Amino acid sequence: MTPLLLGLIGLALALPVPALLARTAWPMLVPRAGIVLWQSFALAAVLAISGAALSTALWLVTHDELTWWRVALHLTIMAIGVLVWARFWWAAWTVYRETQARRRRQRALVDLLGEADGMAPALRILQEQTPIAYCVPGIASPRIVVSQGTIARLSADEYAAVLEHERAHVRRRHDLVLEAFTVLHRAFPRFLRTDAPLVQSQIMVELLADDVARRSFGEAPVAGALVALAGSPTPAGALGVGGAASVRMSRLQQTDPRHPWASVAAYAISAVVLIAPTVLLAVPWMLHAWHTLRT
């Protein structure tokens, strides 16, 4: 019974539950706790599915009567569990490799095409009218890239807020958060996942970087930069992540963006979701052991 239950929990956490959560707006109120919440769902799904495989293995060796269909069924579940772990580690490895290679290439191009700025060692300015502002994160040599088009469109305050926003991404290693979500996204087969955790986490790290920028410069420069850059003419082939700018703007409109109750709720749900599969796995096993010792 336990393996089946765990398997169902795992599948539920992989697809329908995140899809439902993505329809609600409240995790966006608390980006940090929201990231933990999303992460815990995906991790719990991996734990539950592999836990299902583990408990099946235990059940197989402890059960007396073995019929062929039971063995076949449980071997299948076991294989799924192994596959989940294999995919997880494979995804982690490939995401790491690809990200490293892409960043090295970006850094090389940026260093050759962009001009260094005396004010900040990581800053590179591109002679380009398309407004862009982004960062290439990294431990040793991060880069913050802005174009002339960006500088031309922003006031001094807004420009400073943009740089602070990008520095926050670099300093707080938001790239690691996104990488973790990318790994979990890739670890699940296409028919068993939603884009929701990845898309939502991308917006949440923007919210966190906005929070840092507004603490230094106030809401108006961050909001002004958002309008100036997001409202610019569309470069060919560029599409927006649905509603990210609106979500960020509505957070900037809140005079106090802290929502302690939503935070507590998100952390509490994360804890339950992570602990439940473990308890489901451990309790019957301990009861069984206790029973065996008594007789």
Add this chain to the structure above:
Amino acid sequence: MPRLGELERSVMNVLWDAPAPLTVREVLDALGERDLAYTTVMTVLDRLGTKQMVRRERDGRAFHYAPALTRDAATSELLHAALDEAGTDRTAALVHFARTVDPDEAKALRAALDEIVARESP
């Protein structure tokens, strides 16, 4: 003495501006830095080679260096990577400040900005 990163930029610009592949000596002359050593330029070209930005061609007994991609190609690759948002798996490398929005959303953003500005300066 310019820093290595700046030198790489200057050398690359020399190669981009040149009509044909250049030898180390030609690059050194084009740079016009009096106290720059021949071996330094060679090192820089070597580094650019490992970064796959420069191609080395053998012409008789001399080596000639050419850019592996044109300046325009490099720029468009950079912009493409920075602006390309197709495929959710690709976003991990870069974190953007803002993405473009449709006109309706832009209008709503502007209204919200006015509200924030009005609030801060009563």
